[in-house]
Amino acid sequence: xxxxxxxxxxxxxxxxxxxxxxxxxxxxxxxxxxxxxxxxxxxxxxxxxxxxxxxxxxxxxxxxxxxxxxxxxxxxxxxxxxxxxxxxxxxxxxxxxxxxxxxxxxxxxxxxxxxxxxxxxxxx
Amino acid sequence: xxxxxxxxxxxxxxxxxxxxxxxxxxxxxxxxxxxxxxxxxxxxxxxxxxxxxxxxxxxxxxxxxxxxxxxxxxxxxxxxxxxxxxxxxxxxxxxxxxxxxxxxxxxxxxxxxxxxxxxxxxxxxxxxxxxxxxxxxxxxxxxxxxxxxxxxxxxxxxxxxxxxxxxxxxxxxxxxxxxxxxxxxxxxxxxxxxxxxxxxxxxxxxxxxxxxxxxxxxxxxxxxxxxxxxxxxxxxxxxxxxxxxxxxxxxxxxxxxxxxxxxxxxxxxxxxxxxxxxxx
Numbered sequence: 001x002x003x004x005x006x007x008x009x010x011x012x013x014x015x016x017x018x019x020x021x022x023x024x025x026x027x028x029x030x031x032x033x034x035x036x037x038x039x040x041x042x043x044x045x046x047x048x049x050x051x052x053x054x055x056x057x058x059x060x061x062x063x064x065x066x067x068x069x070x071x072x073x074x075x076x077x078x079x080x081x082x083x084x085x086x087x088x089x090x091x092x093x094x095x096x097x098x099x100x101x102x103x104x105x106x107x108x109x110x111x112x113x114x115x116x117x118x119x120x121x122x123x124x
Numbered sequence: 125x126x127x128x129x130x131x132x133x134x135x136x137x138x139x140x141x142x143x144x145x146x147x148x149x150x151x152x153x154x155x156x157x158x159x160x161x162x163x164x165x166x167x168x169x170x171x172x173x174x175x176x177x178x179x180x181x182x183x184x185x186x187x188x189x190x191x192x193x194x195x196x197x198x199x200x201x202x203x204x205x206x207x208x209x210x211x212x213x214x215x216x217x218x219x220x221x222x223x224x225x226x227x228x229x230x231x232x233x234x235x236x237x238x239x240x241x242x243x244x245x246x247x248x249x250x251x252x253x254x255x256x257x258x259x260x261x262x263x264x265x266x267x268x269x270x271x272x273x274x275x276x277x278x279x280x281x282x283x284x285x286x287x288x289x290x291x292x293x294x295x296x297x298x299x300x301x302x303x304x305x306x307x308x309x310x311x312x313x314x315x316x317x318x319x320x321x322x323x324x325x326x327x328x329x330x331x332x333x334x335x336x337x338x339x340x341x342x343x344x345x346x347x348x349x350x351x352x353x354x355x356x357x358x359x360x361x362x363x364x365x366x367x368x369x370x371x372x373x374x375x376x377x378x379x380x381x382x383x384x385x386x387x388x389x390x391x392x393x394x395x396x397x398x399x400x401x402x403x404x
Contacts, residue, residue: 012264012268013248014244014245014248014261014264014265014268014269015264015268017244017247018240018241018244018269021240021243021244022240086267086268086271086357088357088358088360089358106357106359107267107268107271107357108268108269108270108271108360110237111233111236111237111240112233112234112237
């Protein structure tokens, strides 16, 4: 049984698959996928997660709103959040970090970078 | 003299003889005592010398023993130095080997990363049979995998005289909408006609209407269309190795995915498509 659980919130199936593939290389980590912010919140309510990875630009509920909601959630308010986005501007990064994200990676992603950041946030 | 006196018939005075004897004995004993004293002194001196020599001998033996110990220590040190040198050499070899493994691991990691990108891209591209789905996958590939900020997909349109390339999808480049590109004209037209990709240097040409990259989509020997990238995302400074691999994949697989999805939508679904195989 996996020791850690990660929630990946990403509207692009291609990116979800790529991120999940990268995360599969981390031992004791299982991944749950969500299509957008609302789906992410539903999945969060159903379980306990050790880390959340989310995109910013998503339909229905974007990643920044999701970060805000997670930070006000009683169970998951302290969970590490990593943003993976195409938005590379410094102000986007600052806004996400101010809202409570712990890490900010821009696309296109490099799997080793994602793996290393996740391990760092999980203190593995 | 006594003999002389005897021969001459003279007799010596007995008192005188006694005195002489006494004197002789006295001298004799005195000399004996002196000789004995001297002998005792000499014996004492010799005893001291023997004692000194014994001490000296003991000292020399101690020196000799310590010399042996030092020699043994030096031999041990020499052996240890040799061992240290061997260990250092082995450590250096192990270090080099380790560095070599780390380098190879990084290469394998990069290759695995690239293969994962290609696998996911190919999987998604052939995972849909709807034209909109194919365009959506191409859209995601270009934006999320390559890091393109503005791009368009042109498809070949047969026309009288010369073929045209018409944009069927444009992302953040409204200027291409409604335009057509004549076959074999400009960078886009030439890329389509020659079936040769054009990949520029993003550091030289960044932004504008000039194509940064043109990837012709080819099925068999026919050009189906061209993927044109105009601009990269702010954080994407240059094309990397995996981008060129993705371009190769796009050139081959996107053409078949586009044509396949087009035909599929025309035939009327999976059942109708499978009917085609009955004729075989």
